[in-house]
Amino acid sequence: MPTNILMPALSPTMTEGNLAKWLKAEGDAVEAGDVIAEIETDKATMEVEAVDEGVIGKILIAEGTEGVAVNSPIAVLLEDGESADDIGDVPSAPAPVAESAAEAPVSVSPSEAAQVEGKAIENRDILYAQGAVLEPPPFDEASFTDMAEITVREALRDAMAEEMRSDKTVYLMGEEVAEYQGAYKVSQGLLGEFGDKRVIDTPITEHGFAGIAVGSAMNGLKPIVEFMTWNFGMQAMDHIINSAAKTLYMAGGKLGCPIVFRGPNGAASRVGAQHSQCYASWYGHIPGLKVVAPWSGADAKGLMKAAIRDPNPIIFLENEMLYGETHSVPTSEDFAIPLGRAKIEREGSDVTIVAFSIMVGKALQAAEKLAEQGIDAEVINLRTIRPLDRYTILESVKKTNRIVTCEEGWAFSGIGAEIAALIGEHAFDYLDAPLVRVAAADVPMPYAANLEALALPQMDEIVHAARKVCYAD
Amino acid sequence: MSAKKAKKSSGKKATKKPALKPVSNSESNPTVEELRRLYRDMLLIRRFEEKAGQLYGMGLIGGFCHLYIGQEAVVTGITSVQEKQDTVVTSYRDHAHMLACGMDPKGIMAELTGRIDGYSRGKGGSMHMFSKEENFFGGHGIVGAGTAIGTGLGFAHKYKGDKGVAVAYMGDGASNQGQVAECYNMAALWDLPVLFVIENNQYGMGTSVSRSSAGQLYKRGEGYGIPGEQVDGMDVFAVQAAARQALDYIRTGNGPYVLEVMTYRYRGHSMSDPAKYRTKDEVNSFKEERDPIAHVKDMMADMGIDEAELKAVDKEIKEIVNEAATFSQKSPEPDEFELWTDVLVET
Numbered sequence: 029m030p031t032n033i034l035m036p037a038l039s040p041t042m043t044e045g046n047l048a049k050w051l052k053a054e055g056d057a058v059e060a061g062d063v064i065a066e067i068e069t070d071k072a073t074m075e076v077e078a079v080d081e082g083v084i085g086k087i088l089i090a091e092g093t094e095g096v097a098v099n100s101p102i103a104v105l106l107e108d109g110e111s112a113d114d115i116g117d118v119p120s121a122p123a124p125v126a127e128s129a130a131e132a133p134v135s136v137s138p139s140e141a142a143q144v145e146g147k148a149i150e151n152r153d154i155l156y157a158q159g160a161v162l163e164p165p166p167f168d169e170a171s172f173t174d175m176a177e178i179t180v181r182e183a184l185r186d187a188m189a190e191e192m193r194s195d196k197t198v199y200l201m202g203e204e205v206a207e208y209q210g211a212y213k214v215s216q217g218l219l220g221e222f223g224d225k226r227v228i229d230t231p232i233t234e235h236g237f238a239g240i241a242v243g244s245a246m247n248g249l250k251p252i253v254e255f256m257t258w259n260f261g262m263q264a265m266d267h268i269i270n271s272a273a274k275t276l277y278m279a280g281g282k283l284g285c286p287i288v289f290r291g292p293n294g295a296a297s298r299v300g301a302q303h304s305q306c307y308a309s310w311y312g313h314i315p316g317l318k319v320v321a322p323w324s325g326a327d328a329k330g331l332m333k334a335a336i337r338d339p340n341p342i343i344f345l346e347n348e349m350l351y352g353e354t355h356s357v358p359t360s361e362d363f364a365i366p367l368g369r370a371k372i373e374r375e376g377s378d379v380t381i382v383a384f385s386i387m388v389g390k391a392l393q394a395a396e397k398l399a400e401q402g403i404d405a406e407v408i409n410l411r412t413i414r415p416l417d418r419y420t421i422l423e424s425v426k427k428t429n430r431i432v433t434c435e436e437g438w439a440f441s442g443i444g445a446e447i448a449a450l451i452g453e454h455a456f457d458y459l460d461a462p463l464v465r466v467a468a469a470d471v472p473m474p475y476a477a478n479l480e481a482l483a484l485p486q487m488d489e490i491v492h493a494a495r496k497v498c499y500a501d
Numbered sequence: 502m503s504a505k506k507a508k509k510s511s512g513k514k515a516t517k518k519p520a521l522k523p524v525s526n527s528e529s530n531p532t533v534e535e536l537r538r539l540y541r542d543m544l545l546i547r548r549f550e551e552k553a554g555q556l557y558g559m560g561l562i563g564g565f566c567h568l569y570i571g572q573e574a575v576v577t578g579i580t581s582v583q584e585k586q587d588t589v590v591t592s593y594r595d596h597a598h599m600l601a602c603g604m605d606p607k608g609i610m611a612e613l614t615g616r617i618d619g620y621s622r623g624k625g626g627s628m629h630m631f632s633k634e635e636n637f638f639g640g641h642g643i644v645g646a647g648t649a650i651g652t653g654l655g656f657a658h659k660y661k662g663d664k665g666v667a668v669a670y671m672g673d674g675a676s677n678q679g680q681v682a683e684c685y686n687m688a689a690l691w692d693l694p695v696l697f698v699i700e701n702n703q704y705g706m707g708t709s710v711s712r713s714s715a716g717q718l719y720k721r722g723e724g725y726g727i728p729g730e731q732v733d734g735m736d737v738f739a740v741q742a743a744a745r746q747a748l749d750y751i752r753t754g755n756g757p758y759v760l761e762v763m764t765y766r767y768r769g770h771s772m773s774d775p776a777k778y779r780t781k782d783e784v785n786s787f788k789e790e791r792d793p794i795a796h797v798k799d800m801m802a803d804m805g806i807d808e809a810e811l812k813a814v815d816k817e818i819k820e821i822v823n824e825a826a827t828f829s830q831k832s833p834e835p836d837e838f839e840l841w842t843d844v845l846v847e848t
């Protein structure tokens with residue numbers, strides 16, 4: 029059957045073009061790949077190639093014609109054994125279109141989308157965008173009663189060791205993690221127990237080894253990648269976001285990337301601007317990542333175990349200043365804290381203070397000071413930044429009617445800004461005072477001791493902010 | 502301990518690594534069966550790509566669409582000497598690699614048209630498809646990223662001890678990425694089973710290799726102790742011979758290998774590129790004198806395979822491609838619900 033050769037589009041936005049020149053005449057034989065014509069738009073001239081072999085039966089659009097609509101027939105191609113007499117048979121029907129296009133499209137905006145029967149959306153961030161605030165799955169932390177007094181550093185190491193014992197596909201790679209025992213000694217003893225096949229010193233090439241770890245995760249392993257600090261993780265950001273976080277979606281769910289990227293985040297002490305930055309909101313911005321920020325030893329152990337077991341890419345933000353602190357930590361190998369659940373570290377009725385990582389400790393100190401002043405603060409330790417435990421925050425604010433957020437990063441587009449939006453969207457009517465954010469000064473980190481202390485959010489500022497939202501001053 | 506280990510491993514390398522010979526196809530003596538198979542595999546790629554170009558022209562494929570026409574011998578030659586457990590990763594110019602890995606033309610074309618029956622349920626597009634079953638790990642839109650991911654695939658092969666080799670394709674442009682150098686270093690340091698393939702089609706978008714790249718691309722691994730070789734990518738037997746030697750070398754535990762395959766793309770960088778940076782004569786000289794499919798066809802004619810037999814192959818391929826095209830237009834667009842799924846694995 030004769031077929032139409034159609035005016036092609038050169039780009040998705042092109043709607044019409046000029047037929048500049050025919051390179052074949054009626055009666056000429058063509059093979060697939062032969063250039064048959066040239067077309068032009070205001071931007072470019074391009075060649076039209078034949079896709080099928082045959083003979084040009086008729087030229088429908090003469091050369092020099094301007095404004096030829098995309099997809100309109102420009103010539104008729106005859107197959108072997110056909111003649112120009114068969115041209116009447118050319119189906120004029122346009123190209124077949126998707127069957128669904130026939131049905132009226134159902135337009136669903138993110139805020140209205142509902143659960144379709146039989147296919148439940150489980151992603152809590154998406155459900156939140158659709159208007160639902162869900163309570164995270166319960167976790168009975170109090171049932172873990174056997175405790176050991178260990179440092180945060182040891183808790184992280186123990187978590188990795190336990191998971192490496194139970195799953196042979198888990199390995200640790202990073203700069204100085206093996207023979208040096210970790211730049212901050214977090215991986216102390218792991219090389220001795222697991223050998224250099226599973227505890228691997230890398231050259232100083234964050235971009236490269238992050239990509240290698242991602243590739244190994246796609247091919248069946250469960251890497252833990254240590255960045256000496258998260259400041260250097262910026263060199264690996266492309267693989268974290270483009271290669272790890274987006275793959276599951278781009279693969280339609282058929283290939284994932286189970287991987288943990290970990291290391292110290294935020295300010296250390298007197299190391300200046302390039303070594304002192306909080307990345308919580310950078311990674312918290314990305315769908316396809318989970319972002320975790322422990323404070324206590326129990327957090328460190330339980331969240332690290334959960335992160336390694338999780339089939340998704342995890343950003344694990346530790347804090348150098350906390351590594352040496354000692355806490356009671358459950359000894360059970362089953363102690364894995366579900367990601368996405370915050371912990372109320374101190375109950376209170378007058379004001380909610382939300383914090384994560386090192387700021388939890390400062391918030392608890394502030395709460396003690398506030399208690400002396402007659403203000404009863406509730407302190408929430410977020411534990412996970414994404415998915416954010418919005419439920420716990422909202423329930424607390426509904427009770428206290430006042431909220432202060434604390435973070436070591438900058439306020440602009442920060443975690444506090446996200447919580448402010450949450451409160452505006454869901455607890456506006458419960459507020460007795462505007463939310464206050466405690467965050468870093470909006471400057472690169474200075475070196476001088478006095479300026480560094482001024483740049484970082486301190487306990488006194490939390491006290492001040494809490495008093496402010498309580499109209500106590 | 503580290504110094505000791507380094508000494509031991511470099512000593513081991515010096516004695517163990519086999520001498521490599523320059524590879525040519527002069528010794529290749531393909532059987533009729535072999536010729537027919539290679540002809541068929543290359544033709545499938547060419548016809549598939551032509552059809553994709555046509556569907557793009559009809560507005561059925563959106564965004565970028567990077568065709569492989571002219572480069573068919575590269576992936577066909579290399580894949581033909583791989584083993585089942587080997588893994589493959591490449592850039593956005595990936596349709597051919599998926600076909601060569603044995604992925605279904607219908608599923609690939611339906612992904613190009615953004616439909617639910619595409620390999621990624623319409624959510625990946627031309628540049629992002631994957632198949633664990635066929636050991637194909639993308640389809641990556643970021644120039645150079647596939648090289649690091651491929652090195653990681655090799656890392657996992659070695660870790661698991663499954664005797665697999667990762668074949669990591671990159672373009673001439675990609676070979677200038679810093680992460681490529683980083684990965685050469687680590688692959689050599691750790692003796693990873695990775696075949697780095699540079700598909701040198703002489704341009705990265707509109708920039709010719711002479712304007713982008715110093716020195717010789719196949720020699721860039723030398724400083725790390727990685728053997729490199731340049732091979733004629735318009736001759737599928739030369740590619741095959743070179744890949745066979747490279748894969749043997751890698752599979753017997755010698756670490757990575759760089760193969761620079763000299764090739765040419767007939768079409769623009771992507772569908773909307775009018776290719777003003779090169780002359781028509783240059784393009785035509787490749788099409789007319791160096792075409793990889795015509796080369797095999799001539800050999801078959803010389804061996805006395807009759808025209809009718811080739812026609813039968815042409816017809817079979819045409820049917821496969823037409824079926825894929827029809828399928829890719831009939832398959833529905835993804836349900837709107839699909840927008841919200843596959844962001845995280847829910848546990």
Ligand SMILES: Cc1ncc(C[n+]2csc(CCOP(=O)(O)OP(=O)(O)O)c2C)c(N)n1
Nearest residue numbers: 594642643644672673674675702704705706
């Ligand atoms: C990191 C990055 N930079 C730029 C681009 C835009 N870009 C896409 S393809 C391309 C040229 C790559 O050329 P080459 O590696 O030779 O591969 P070829 O297209 O020839 O197959 C560029 C610059 C990109 N996708 N990623």
Ligand SMILES: [Mg+2]
Nearest residue numbers: 672673704705
């Ligand atoms: Mg190129």
